[in-house]
Amino acid sequence: MMPARLSLLAAALLLAACAGPQPATLQEAAELPALPSHWLAPARTDGNLAEQRHADLFKDAELEQLIQEGLRNNRELRTAARRVQLAQAQLGLQDSARWPHLGLGAGGTRQRAPSGLSASENTTSTVYNTGLALPAWEIDLWGRLGDLSAAAQLSVEASAALRQFVQVGLISRITAGWLTLLEIDQSLAISTRTEQSRADSLRIMNLRFKAGVVSMVDVSQAETSLAQAQAAKAQLLQRRGLQENALSLLVGRNPGPIRPSRGLASFTLPEALPAGLPSDLLLRRPDVRAAEMSVAASRASVSAARKAYLPSISLSGFLGFVSPQLSALLQSERSAYTVSPSLSLPLFTGGALQSGLAVAEAQQGLALEDYARTAQTALREVEDALLSFQQLRQQGLAMERIVAASRERLRLVELRYKNGISSYFEVLDSQRQLFDAELQQAQLSSGTYASVIELYRALGGGWEAAPKS
Secondary structure, three states, rough: OOOHHHHHHHHHHHHHHOOOOOOOOHHHHHHHOOOOOOOOOOOOOOOOOOHHHHHHHHHOOOHHHHHHHHHHHHHHHHHHHHHHHHHHHHHHHHHHOOOOOEEEEEEEEEEEEOOOOOOEEEEEEEEEEEEEEEEEEEEOOHHHHHHHHHHHHHHHHHHHHHHHHHHHHHHEEEEEEHHHHHHHHHHHHHHOOOOOOOHHHHHHHHHHOOOOOOOOHHHHHHHHHHHHHHHHHHHHHHHHHHHHHHHHHHOOOOOOOOOOOOOHOOOOOOOOOOOOOOHHHHHOOHHHHHHHEEEEEHHHHHHHHHHOOOEEEEEEEEEEEEOOHHHHHHHHHHEEEHHHEEOOOOOOOOOOHHHHHHHHHHHHHHHHHHHHHHHHHHHHHHHHHHHHHHHHHHHHHHHHHHHHHHHHHHHHHHHHHHHHOOOHHHHHHHHHHHHHHHHHHHHHHHHHHHHHHHHHOOOOOOOOOOOOO
């Protein structure tokens, strides 16, 4: 009999070894994207922009105040923090299954059953009990419950990483919205100056028309030019109001005015941005780390599903008092205990175990695909930000030359018009070209700063100093 028991135990241990946690297979490794050794776009590798504090990017007290307000009050970030709390509570619930549960209870049983002395006679008996009860407690011999707890712990870490990713995105969105406000304010200053200039031109044109120097056609052209500048200014005022409302929502306040005191031109840009190495990205980006934790959690769930095929050992018990008389229940001679170990091996479950394992393996495959997609998306976002910064800087330098040339052209055309060489149409065309070039220059400047913020977000910067909500 003893050799048979040893054989059964050896077989169970062999099954446990087969069902235990498995390392990443070659198939899993093949599904992960290969990391490039360097960035395609020009970038410095002697540092990493993400290692800087967000307060050091632009060093503006008003922007930093908005960011801190958003980190305290933004609803999306608070929702992400709630999800972390939910995952922690679920982890506590899962961990509790690994420990015995004790309860204090009392009860009584009255039954009528055949007597042990006579099969033809029934007797009535009453039994009362009170004490500590141990419900069926599964002893985690194979580590199945431990795997489930490990999966829950990894889910907590994934939720925490996703909260950090929401924080990274929030900082970049607030900064980008603030830069858009600066760009609109610069464009409004250009529009206001242009409107005033065209209003002066219309006033002079009316005086020249009354003096018989110009025709009504020139006056109409001046009026059209002024109306166009006023329409552009009204459109910019609309954009500014909408941007203020959007930025107010990001920082967690009701729509209201936001008035930056600094201009967009007061900030400087570096010649190149430090982006580190692509291999650093997988360790830095919170969403990549969250996807990695999800893969590890799914692997632990697969291990737990495999171990569900193994025998389970449970233990139940009772320690207290038992008596046929309620009045004598608590007497010392009525003390009693029971210990009930049990061993069960699933033989037929209607396909439940197979389906559970198939679900766990399918979820693992989904987690691997999500990890690969997230990693490739992160690489693409960094490349896009580096490329945008480089090309927007080149466009900005070209636009500076265009603005300077348009300003000089307007000066020369106005001189030619005053001397009767050029028509007023040439003056209007030169004004329009200068106005459009100045607006495009403001947009390119804002876009270049925005590419810096996008790179900061794509590299995973901005989650170290998370304030307490």
